[in-house]
Structures are given as structure tokens and as C-alpha cells.
Amino acid sequence: MRKPPLVVMRSVSKAYGGEGGTVALRDVSFEIGKGEFVCLVGPSGSGKTTLLNLIAALDQPDRGDIVVDGVEVNRLSLADAAAYRCDRVGIVFQSYNLIPQLTALDNILLPMIAKRRPDRQRAAELLKVIGLADRRKHRPPQLSGGEQQRVAIARAIANDPALVLADEPTGNLDDENARSVLDLLCRSCREHGSTLILVTHDPVGIRSADIIFELRTGVLTHPGNDFARKL
Amino acid sequence: MIWTKLVFGGLGRRGLEAAVAGIVLSIVIAILATSMMIVEGARDALRRTEQNDRPDVVQVKGRFNRALFETPRSGNLPPVMLPVYEPLIDPAELAAAVGAGTIVPRQSFLRNVVSGDTFLNIYVFGIQPDRERQVSSFSLARGRFLRDDDGAVTMIDQASAAALAIDVGGAFPVRKADGGDLYLTVVGILDRLELRGAPPRTAETPVLARDLPTVSTGAFVTLKTSEAIFGRETLTDALVTAPSAADVPALVGAIREAFRLEPGIFVTERYEQFRRKVQDFALTLALFALVGSATALLAGSFAANLLHDVYAERRSQYAILIALGFSPRRGLAPGIAFGLAMALSGTIAGGVLAITMAPRQFAMPSLMADLGTIEPRLNWAIAGVAIIVAIAAVVLGMIPIGLHLLRRPVASTLSGNG
Numbered sequence: 001m002r003k004p005p006l007v008v009m010r011s012v013s014k015a016y017g018g019e020g021g022t023v024a025l026r027d028v029s030f031e032i033g034k035g036e037f038v039c040l041v042g043p044s045g046s047g048k049t050t051l052l053n054l055i056a057a058l059d060q061p062d063r064g065d066i067v068v069d070g071v072e073v074n075r076l077s078l079a080d081a082a083a084y085r086c087d088r089v090g091i092v093f094q095s096y097n098l099i100p101q102l103t104a105l106d107n108i109l110l111p112m113i114a115k116r117r118p119d120r121q122r123a124a125e126l127l128k129v130i131g132l133a134d135r136r137k138h139r140p141p142q143l144s145g146g147e148q149q150r151v152a153i154a155r156a157i158a159n160d161p162a163l164v165l166a167d168e169p170t171g172n173l174d175d176e177n178a179r180s181v182l183d184l185l186c187r188s189c190r191e192h193g194s195t196l197i198l199v200t201h202d203p204v205g206i207r208s209a210d211i212i213f214e215l216r217t218g219v220l221t222h223p224g225n226d227f228a229r230k231l
Numbered sequence: 232m233i234w235t236k237l238v239f240g241g242l243g244r245r246g247l248e249a250a251v252a253g254i255v256l257s258i259v260i261a262i263l264a265t266s267m268m269i270v271e272g273a274r275d276a277l278r279r280t281e282q283n284d285r286p287d288v289v290q291v292k293g294r295f296n297r298a299l300f301e302t303p304r305s306g307n308l309p310p311v312m313l314p315v316y317e318p319l320i321d322p323a324e325l326a327a328a329v330g331a332g333t334i335v336p337r338q339s340f341l342r343n344v345v346s347g348d349t350f351l352n353i354y355v356f357g358i359q360p361d362r363e364r365q366v367s368s369f370s371l372a373r374g375r376f377l378r379d380d381d382g383a384v385t386m387i388d389q390a391s392a393a394a395l396a397i398d399v400g401g402a403f404p405v406r407k408a409d410g411g412d413l414y415l416t417v418v419g420i421l422d423r424l425e426l427r428g429a430p431p432r433t434a435e436t437p438v439l440a441r442d443l444p445t446v447s448t449g450a451f452v453t454l455k456t457s458e459a460i461f462g463r464e465t466l467t468d469a470l471v472t473a474p475s476a477a478d479v480p481a482l483v484g485a486i487r488e489a490f491r492l493e494p495g496i497f498v499t500e501r502y503e504q505f506r507r508k509v510q511d512f513a514l515t516l517a518l519f520a521l522v523g524s525a526t527a528l529l530a531g532s533f534a535a536n537l538l539h540d541v542y543a544e545r546r547s548q549y550a551i552l553i554a555l556g557f558s559p560r561r562g563l564a565p566g567i568a569f570g571l572a573m574a575l576s577g578t579i580a581g582g583v584l585a586i587t588m589a590p591r592q593f594a595m596p597s598l599m600a601d602l603g604t605i606e607p608r609l610n611w612a613i614a615g616v617a618i619i620v621a622i623a624a625v626v627l628g629m630i631p632i633g634l635h636l637l638r639r640p641v642a643s644t645l646s647g648n649g
Contacts, residue, residue: 049642049646050642053640053642056554056642058554058640058641058642058645059640059641059642059643060640078553078559078637078641079558079559079560081641082553082556082557082558082559082562083556083558085554085555085556086555086556086557087556089556091554091555093645097547097551097554097645099237099241099548099551099552100241101236101237101240101241102233102236102237102240106233106236109233110233110552110555110557111555111556113233113557114552114555114556114557114561115556155555159556
């Protein structure tokens with residue numbers, strides 16, 4: 001039985017550079033249920049990051065509607081979009097986007113500060129969950145790529161968001177670290193009941209997804225489980 | 232602690248640029264504040280000059296009577312009346328000439344007051360007390376000030392009172408024009424007086440202020456009493472206050488026209504001299520405003536540019552905060568706090584620099600010769616302008632980044648394509 005939808009996209013299009021510019025998304029429509037694990041695959045430049053940015057309200061579509069947890073994301077002001085992310089969305093960036101002058105613990109605390117509910121104990125527990133309890137006072141430049149991405153994952157789930165968006169979180173990591181980070185991300189989302197939309201090329205991540213979407217030149221297809229088996 | 236790190240931490244090599252921007256900002260503020268302090272000092276000097284010079288006051292006086300030098304210096308001689316100025320001014324004629332101006336009439340003359348076997352030279356001034364107080368300065372030590380309806384009473388300076396060995400309530404005789412004596416009862420003792428347009432001091436008299444070429448002591452009576460002593464109504468001298476300083480040339484012209492047939496009456500004014508001072512002041516103001524503005528503009532732009540580089544480096548951090556759910560206001564707060572800290576420290580350092588380095592006295596030979604040396608002054612308006620300039624430099628540095636973050640999608644800033 002299909003879970004109630006958390007993310008609904010209807011005929012969403014986005015192009016860069018105005019009329020005649022690069023088309024990133026072309027008439028994309030889909031629904032993602034609560035607690036589902038969705039994998040988004042496709043070649044570079046196919047619009048995967050654009051799709052995540054639109055869902056996170058970090059960008060606005062040219063056409064179409066995006067509804068997340070009842071919120072019409074495409075009609076939000078800058079301030080409302082920030083409040084929406086604060087309440088409902090956790091984001092894991094490919095380049096981590098940690099604040100370099102803050103410690104690992106401080107970085108995890110940031111979303112809680114945004115929500116005005118800073119909880120150092122919870123941040124410390126999250127550090128323990130990601131296996132970096134002894135690195136709480138280390139700043140990002142003092143951590144390896146894998147460790148930084150773990151901190152970024154802990155930061156993304158710090159507020160127990162309904163939706164976690166991860167944009168190639170293992171893109172800059174070696175295989176061993178990539179497996180470990182993906183495992184942590186999937187496990188954390190399942191434990192918290194969060195919906196996860198993951199952009200990845202990693203076969204392990206793709207195989208464990210509930211739904212796989214493929215984007216090619218801005219057009220979304222649903223290749224089904226055969227796609228995973230071919231990998 | 233996190234906010235402190237967000238505001239000041241991790242500047243890296245941009246920290247040096249921020250420090251240079253802070254130093255430049257301090258220097259800008261120091262130069263600007265010093266310029267404004269000099270302008271304010273010049274303004275104050277002009278204000279004081281206006282108070283002292285009273286460019287709106289015109290002096291009308293009769294010819295000086297040099298027979299005064301024949302006053303006997305010793306011996307028990309009969310009192311002799313000698314006017315300081317010749318009583319040539321007809322009050323009615325003067326009143327008709329000045330129109331809307333206010334006349335401060337005077338009868339200034341000298342008396343030898345005989346006391347026992349000695350005598351004393353005393354200047355006697357017939358005045359209208361209320362009007363005289365508007366142009367001259369009196370400081371009463373004891374007793375009361377003269378009133379317009381007073382009769383045979385006087386207000387005398389304490390040097391003369393000491394010489395006559397009298398105090399409030401005492402009386403001394405002055406010889407009237409008809410040969411009789413009029414006893415003046417002392418009602419007030421003055422310890423300081425600055426008589427505007429005082430006559431030159433040419434006889435041995437008690438003094439309150441030494442080394443002054445003008446009279447600094449005297450016995451003051453009402454004009455009615457002095458007319459009784461003097462035996463005539465004509466004035467020896469008068470001050471005329473014009474409705475405004477700009478009316479002085481016309482007023483002087485009217486008085487000269489009225490007394491054109493009387494070569495013994497002289498009209499002097501200080502308005503033209505004051506006008507030159509005002510011109511000097513305007514030049515000074517323009518010069519220092521120009522120096523201050525140009526410096527603020529050039530160096531301020533440099534500081535703003537340096538700060539812009541610092542902010543550009545921080546742009547992605549502000550975008551990350553907004554992406555994590557901070558409202559745009561809170562996301563930009565570290566940048567605003569950093570800018571305010573820079574502006575405040577720059578203003579304080581610049582202000583301290585200006586206060587400690589600015590000259591205590593300042594004069595520009597070619598410009599402010601008439602104003603003399605001026606004392607640079609700091610006031611709240613200067614502090615306000617300094618803070619505004621510092622904040623403006625910071626805002627100029629921050630505005631492009633702020634607009635970028637607020638107008639473009641957060642995603643474009645995060646991807647570095649913004």
C-alpha cells in the first residue's frame with residue numbers, strides 16, 4: 001500500500017539563462033510518500049541538483065507546483081522558505097558546506113540554533129552516533145572528507161526533519177568512506193522516519209532505495225527496479 | 232560563543248584586509264573629525280567674535296576734548312567739570328535718524344570729587360540702566376543695580392569706592408554746572424564692568440582692569456541725574472543697535488546724513504570688519520569641508536572596498552546559514568555585527584586619534600587672520616557624523632553582498648555561480 005505523499009511535484013520546469021537558455025527540468029511530475037527512500041540518478045548536468053534545490057526552496061521553478069508536507073514551496077518568500085527548511089528539511093551537500101571556524105559540535109548545533117532550540121546534549125549524542133564523539137572540538141579543516149560528511153549528515157538530521165535531501169554526499173569520498181556515509185545516512189533516516197531523496201551514482205545506495213528516478217536532460221523517468229539490478 | 236565565532240572567526244588572510252580596513256577607517260574618521268573640530272572651533276570663534284564685537288552696534292560720539300589733560304593733579308582745588316567727549320549729539324535728531332534702531336544714550340564726563348584734603352578724578356556716566364545692560368557688562372558686588380526712575384543715587388565701582396572710603400548707603404558730592412553740589416547716594420558697588428565703547432582713559436583714575444587704554448571704573452547715574460549735573464540734554468556719546476547686522480550700513484548712512492553739518496560728531500561701526508571675518512570663516516569652512524569630504528570619500532571608498540572583499544569571502548557562509556533555516560535577517564546578522572564592530576572600533580580609534588593629535592590651537596595665516604587662533608572643538612554632531620561615515624563605509628562594503636543574497640536564489644550562492 002502506497003504511503004501518503006510528502007513531496008508532490010506537478011509539471012515543474014526550470015531553465016537557466018532565460019529564453020533559449022539551458023533547460024534543467026522539463027515538465028517534471030512525481031509524488032514521494034512519507035518515510036520513503038528515493039534515489040535520483042542521472043548523468044552530470046541532467047538537473048538532479050536543480051530538482052533538490054527546488055524541493056529545498058533554495059531556488060524557484062519557472063513553472064509548476066511543488067508541495068512538501070502541505071506547504072506550497074514554490075510560493076514562499078525568502079524568509080518563509082528559510083522557516084520551511086528550518087522546520088521540515090535537512091540538507092546534505094556534496095561539498096559538505098560546514099562552517100570552517102566552528103567545531104564539529106557547533107556545526108551540528110546550527111540547525112537547532114536556527115530553530116531556537118539549541119541542545120548541546122543532543123548534538124553530542126549525534127556525534128556519538130556518527131562515530132565522532134572524540135572529535136567534537138575539531139574544526140572541519142582538522143577532519144577528513146568522510147568525517148566532514150558525517151558531521152554534515154548529523155547536522156541534516158539534527159532537527160528530526162520530515163525530509164532529508166542529500167546531493168551526492170559521497171561524491172568526494174573514497175569507496176570505503178562512501179559506503180560508511182551512505183549506510184549512516186540511510187540508517188539515520190529510517191530510524192527517524194524521514195523521507196530521503198538521495199542523488200548518487202553509488203550502486204549500493206541505488207540498490208537500497210524504495211524508488212529510483214532517473215533524470216536525463218531535464219526529463220524524469222521511472223526506470224524501476226530493473227535499473228538497480230543492471231548495476 | 233558560536234555567534235562570536237560566526238562574526239569574527241575564520242577570517243584567515245582576509246583578517247589582514249579587515250585590519251587594514253579598520254585602520255583606514257580610523258584614519259578617515261580622525262581626519263574628518265579633526266577637520267570638523269577645526270570648523271566647529273572657527274564657528275565658535277565667530278560666535279564669540281559676534282558677541283564681543285556686536286557688529287549690530289554703531290557708536291556715535293562727540294569730538295574728544297583734549298583739555299582734559301589740564302586737570303590738576305594735586306592740591307585742594309575747586310572741582311572742575313571736563314567732558315570726556317564734547318556734548319554735541321542732539322537726542323531728538325539722533326532718534327529721528329536711527330528709525331527702528333535702539334539708542335543707548337550716554338553722557339560721559341569727568342569730575343574731581345573733593346574729599347577732606349584730597350580730591351579724586353572720577354568718570355561719571357549718565358546712562359539708561361535697562362538699555363545699557365543690553366550692550367555693556369556689569370558685575371554687582373553689593374547693593375543693587377541702577378533703575379531708570381532713580382534720582383540722586385549712583386552705582387560705583389569698588390576701586391573708586393575704596394578711594395572715596397564709602398560703601399552702599401554712603402554719599403559723595405559732585406559739582407553741578409550751576410556751581411552747586413549734588414550728593415549722590417551709593418546704591419550699588421561694582422566689582423567688574425565692561426563698558427562697550429568706553430572712552431579712552433586719559434586721566435589718573437582708579438582702575439579695575441590694569442593696562443587697559445579705556446576707562447574701567449566710574450560712577451553710574453541715570454541720564455536724568457547726569458542732565459542735572461551736566462546742565463544740558465545733549466549727549467556726549469551713544470550706541471545705536473541696528474535691527475540686524477545687515478542693517479548697519481544703511482543705519483550708518485542715515486546717521487551720517489543727519490549729522491552732516493556737525494563735523495564734531497563721529498560714527499564708527501564694526502560691521503565691515505565683522506563681515507570680513509565671516510568671509511574668512513566661510514573660506515575656512517569650505518576648505519576644511521572640502522578636505523574632510525574628499526578624504527572621507529577617497530579613503531572611505533578604499534575601506535569599503537577592502538570590507539567588500541572580506542564580505543565576499545563570507546558570502547557563502549551567510550548562504551549556508553540561510554540554507555540551514557536561519558531567516559535572512561539572522562543569516563546576515565554576523566555580517567552586520569562584524570560591520571558594526573568595525574564601524575564602532577574605527578570611530579572610537581579615529582575619535583581618540585583626532586582628540587589626541589588635533590592641535591590645541593589652530594590658525595591659518597592667510598585665511599583666519601581676523602578670527603585669530605581658534606580652538607578645535609568636539610561635539611555630539613561631529614561624533615554623529617563620524618559614526619555615520621563609518622557605518623556608511625561598512626554599508627557600502629556590505630550592500631552588494633546583502634543584495635546578492637536577498638535577490639538571488641540561495642542555491643546560486645551555494646554553488647558559487649552567483
